[in-house]
Amino acid sequence: MSLPPDYSNEISALNREILKAQPSDVLQFCANFFLRRLESQRAEFLLSQQHSSQKGGGMAESTFPGNNPFGTSPSSGIITSGMHRLEEEEENDTIASPTASSFPRTNMENSQANKSGEGSFGNFGGFQASTNRSQGLKSQPPSAMDSQSFPSNYNMNRRTSVSAESLNPTSSLHDNWTPPYHQKTSEQQARLRAAVSGNFLFSHLDDEQSAQVLGALQEKPIPTKGIKVIQQGDVGDYFYVVENGAFDIFVNKSGKLEAGPDGLGTKVGSVGPGGSFGELALMYNAPRAATVTSTEPSTLWALDRVTFRRILMDSAFQRRRMYEGFLEEVPLLSSLTPYERSKIADALETRKFPAGTTIIKEGDVGESFFILESGEAEVYKRGIDKAVNRYKKGDYFGELALLNDAPRAASVISTTEVKVATLGKDGFQRLLGPVEGIMRRNDPSKLGMDDGVDPLAKGR
Amino acid sequence: MATAVVHKLLHHDRSNRESSSQPNQSSPPAQNDQDMAAMDRDRDEEKHMLAQWEVKRPLSPAQIAVDTNQKMVGHSSRVLRQEDFELIKTLGTGTFARVWLVRLTNPKDGDQNKVFALKILRKVDVIRLKQVEHVRNERNVLAAVAGHPFITTMVASFQDTDSLYMLLDYCPGGEVFSYLRRARRFNEPTSQFYAAEIVLILEFLHEKEGVAYRDLKPENILIDAEGHLKLVDFGFAKKVDNRETYTLCGTPEYLAPEVIRNTGHGCAVDWWAFGILVYEFLVGQPPFWDQNPMKIYEQIVEGRVRYPSAMSPDARDLISGLCTVDTSKRLGNIKGGAGAVKAHSWFRNIDWDALYHRKVQGPIVPHLRGPADTRNFDEYEPEPEGREEYGPEMRERWDDCFTDF
Numbered sequence: 001m002s003l004p005p006d007y008s009n010e011i012s013a014l015n016r017e018i019l020k021a022q023p024s025d026v027l028q029f030c031a032n033f034f035l036r037r038l039e040s041q042r043a044e045f046l047l048s049q050q051h052s053s054q055k056g057g058g059m060a061e062s063t064f065p066g067n068n069p070f071g072t073s074p075s076s077g078i079i080t081s082g083m084h085r086l087e088e089e090e091e092n093d094t095i096a097s098p099t100a101s102s103f104p105r106t107n108m109e110n111s112q113a114n115k116s117g118e119g120s121f122g123n124f125g126g127f128q129a130s131t132n133r134s135q136g137l138k139s140q141p142p143s144a145m146d147s148q149s150f151p152s153n154y155n156m157n158r159r160t161s162v163s164a165e166s167l168n169p170t171s172s173l174h175d176n177w178t179p180p181y182h183q184k185t186s187e188q189q190a191r192l193r194a195a196v197s198g199n200f201l202f203s204h205l206d207d208e209q210s211a212q213v214l215g216a217l218q219e220k221p222i223p224t225k226g227i228k229v230i231q232q233g234d235v236g237d238y239f240y241v242v243e244n245g246a247f248d249i250f251v252n253k254s255g256k257l258e259a260g261p262d263g264l265g266t267k268v269g270s271v272g273p274g275g276s277f278g279e280l281a282l283m284y285n286a287p288r289a290a291t292v293t294s295t296e297p298s299t300l301w302a303l304d305r306v307t308f309r310r311i312l313m314d315s316a317f318q319r320r321r322m323y324e325g326f327l328e329e330v331p332l333l334s335s336l337t338p339y340e341r342s343k344i345a346d347a348l349e350t351r352k353f354p355a356g357t358t359i360i361k362e363g364d365v366g367e368s369f370f371i372l373e374s375g376e377a378e379v380y381k382r383g384i385d386k387a388v389n390r391y392k393k394g395d396y397f398g399e400l401a402l403l404n405d406a407p408r409a410a411s412v413i414s415t416t417e418v419k420v421a422t423l424g425k426d427g428f429q430r431l432l433g434p435v436e437g438i439m440r441r442n443d444p445s446k447l448g449m450d451d452g453v454d455p456l457a458k459g460r
Numbered sequence: 461m462a463t464a465v466v467h468k469l470l471h472h473d474r475s476n477r478e479s480s481s482q483p484n485q486s487s488p489p490a491q492n493d494q495d496m497a498a499m500d501r502d503r504d505e506e507k508h509m510l511a512q513w514e515v516k517r518p519l520s521p522a523q524i525a526v527d528t529n530q531k532m533v534g535h536s537s538r539v540l541r542q543e544d545f546e547l548i549k550t551l552g553t554g555t556f557a558r559v560w561l562v563r564l565t566n567p568k569d570g571d572q573n574k575v576f577a578l579k580i581l582r583k584v585d586v587i588r589l590k591q592v593e594h595v596r597n598e599r600n601v602l603a604a605v606a607g608h609p610f611i612t613t614m615v616a617s618f619q620d621t622d623s624l625y626m627l628l629d630y631c632p633g634g635e636v637f638s639y640l641r642r643a644r645r646f647n648e649p650t651s652q653f654y655a656a657e658i659v660l661i662l663e664f665l666h667e668k669e670g671v672a673y674r675d676l677k678p679e680n681i682l683i684d685a686e687g688h689l690k691l692v693d694f695g696f697a698k699k700v701d702n703r704e705t706y707t708l709c710g711t712p713e714y715l716a717p718e719v720i721r722n723t724g725h726g727c728a729v730d731w732w733a734f735g736i737l738v739y740e741f742l743v744g745q746p747p748f749w750d751q752n753p754m755k756i757y758e759q760i761v762e763g764r765v766r767y768p769s770a771m772s773p774d775a776r777d778l779i780s781g782l783c784t785v786d787t788s789k790r791l792g793n794i795k796g797g798a799g800a801v802k803a804h805s806w807f808r809n810i811d812w813d814a815l816y817h818r819k820v821q822g823p824i825v826p827h828l829r830g831p832a833d834t835r836n837f838d839e840y841e842p843e844p845e846g847r848e849e850y851g852p853e854m855r856e857r858w859d860d861c862f863t864d865f
Contacts, residue, residue: 013685040687040827154749161554165590204721280753431788
């Protein structure tokens with residue numbers, strides 16, 4: 001007669017443990033092993049119990065964090081009171097996620113009520129119709145948005161990964177890519193600027209990026225009413241701003257536009273001049289969350305994802321390479337590895353000053369170091385009535401501040417509008433440690449010296 | 461049937477054979493019974509070697525670093541084919557891949573019970589969804605890291621005309637995700653244990669391999685038979701070294717602000733996601749959430765995390781260090797790297813060395829009926845019929861991309 005399979009499995013698991021641990025007290029080891037097995041099996045069992053007998057209880061936060069018997073740590077046993085509480089814990093796993101076929105109706109209505117026309121809607125960027133749980137969608141209680149309470153309506157489903165087209169900056173340099181440019185009147189530009197100003201994807205752009213993005217928006221006439229500009233469930237590649245005309249927004253509960261008279265689903269809002277829609281398409285290709293149709297002849301501005309992301313990427317890429325190039329010229333930092341240089345380049349902050357600004361002042365305590373990115377500046381020293389030096393693009397100053405707290409040796413005043421890249425001593429040390437340690441690397445007298453003994457060495 | 465086999469063999473034989481185990485490298489494709497038999501012997505030997513692999517793991521960091529062609533796992537096999545594996549059950553599906561529990565066909569004595577997870581990717585879908593680059597990255601990264609105690613081991617990879625295959629070790633405990641959702645949240649010791657194993661993974665990937673993982677979440681972390689973690693799905697992993705990269709990828713709730721803003725990103729995105737993960741372990745849901753994905757992204761770039769009042773100060777301090785929008789201030793990315801994370805007081809009870817050597821007992825040891833038990837995996841729909849074919853034109857255009865597979 002053969003042994004039961006469960007038994008064999010336990011024994012072979014025990015054998016593995018014994019082989020690994022080589023215990024001196026075999027009996028105690030085996031006893032401990034089986035106790036642990038019992039403990040984890042029991043915890044699993046209790047969990048499945050709890051899962052099958054859900055109760056509303058409002059205890060969700062009160063058991064946080066330490067008394068959940070699930071996943072007992074090596075040191076803790078099963079706690080009876082914990083089990084009791086677990087049974088009362090609230091489970092709320094019916095809400096759809098951003099990856100489920102839902103549509104944020106409340107948000108939509110809110111923004112429609114807000115008639116400022118600031119491009120405020122467009123918040124139905126998209127969804128992934130991979131899971132179909134919209135039936136179980138509960139309306140969100142207003143208290144969930146309240147700053148003190150935690151939303152207990154989180155989606156419990158597996159979340160789908162997302163990705164956009166792979167963008168490669170090096171090849172774009174070879175291609176000599178320049179973003180498309182579509183002529184606009186200054187009024188049109190101003191309207192577009194206002195339309196996207198409330199959108200966080202645009203609010204971080206610098207002037208140059210912003211000009212490129214606005215230039216790339218392409219006019220798209222919609223000749224008649226009834227044209228479906230985007231269709232729910234379709235792939236999304238474009239973001240739209242309304243120049244003139246009007247559009248209605250429909251959502252079909254099935255998650256996609258269907259054939260037949262009711263195929264559009266329910267009207268959930270409308271959008272007019274200055275409004276925008278479809279911005280999730282600027283991030284990645286997600287199915288459209290709604291259908292948008294024209295209600296009269298209209299004009300749209302359209303921007304596609306690859307153009308948008310490439311504008312952002314190219315300017316970020318060029319700026320980083322420029323900063324790395326500047327940093328290579330600073331003797332104080334000559335011993336940085338390329339990796340360290342790229343970290344510092346990443347941490348440099350861009351700032352702009354109008355002409356006539358005193359960027360650093362002689363005698364002040366120096367805290368930051370500057371690289372002149374564009375424009376010009378002059379250097380003055382007390383007692384000398386004309387400039388002792390001139391700085392132009394790529395020149396750097398104030399680098400001794402990284403080394404010590406000595407007062408600034410001169411003043412630097414901008415003669416034109418200037419852009420500088422700057423980094424504080426604290427920022428530098430946070431990333432790489434004290435600059436003294438880095439300088440010491442190419443000091444031959446320190447070669448062979450144990451870093452651990454040297455109080456100035458970079459601690460690692 | 462027999463002709464089909466011969467055809468497959470010929471196809472493989474032509475494709476750039478470089479395996480040193482094959483003595484007659486320059487000889488023409490197998491033409492007679494003798495060559496055929498030699499080929500079959502190779503395959504049987506390889507299958508047996510793969511089946512016995514588990515005995516020898518985990519590898520030390522130095523052993524992992526060995527060139528992938530020399531290492532006993534993670535190589536590109538020129539002899540294996542789908543017929544060598546019997547598909548038992550689907551373990552998971554993605555948009556262009558399906559993972560199966562498999563066992564060897566015609567196993568040698570002692571290999572009968574050995575099971576693997578076989579990830580099958582159809583070339584057509586990989587191309588259609590523009591994932592060629594990601595799939596290549598995945599195979600190369602998995603080959604490079606094979607043998608790490610907490611990363612799924614790619615035992616071998618191979619391909620045929622239509623599909624790419626990655627043979628992975630089977631992790632019978634299922635996803636941390638399932639345990640977390642059932643428990644609603646983990647207590648602090650459980651969270652610390654899992655978080656600590658993840659720190660070891662990230663330390664290894666970033667500092668030894670220069671790899672950014674880019675899709676950290678409970679769904680991608682499995683529990684093995686002994687209760688330790690295995691990181692799976694390296695579809696977005698990329699060797700970045702000290703250069704930043706720009707392609708947006710990840711999971712909405714876990715995306716780092718610099719990914720959303722497209723200013724270039726690197727390994728620091730994993731530390732951000734790690735902060736989100738620890739938060740989700742302790743609270744039961746990630747800190748940034750909305751039904752509308754754009755609202756999630758708006759919250760992320762804003763970067764204000766709210767903590768439940770019951771969260772311990774140490775946990776709060778760790779998460780706020782990790783979930784810092786400014787990468788030059790983000791824990792894990794600043795001076796000290798992963799070491800600074802390990803030194804955080806929330807991890808003060810962790811013995812890092814014992815943890816790497818799997819000497820610490822995991823909080824959940826899955827209860828299993830044998831090595832092929834699939835009770836910890838969900839049921840999945842069968843594969844849809846009538847997929848697009850990988851025709852001659854596509855082969856002409858794309859097959860070069862897959863030669864190393």
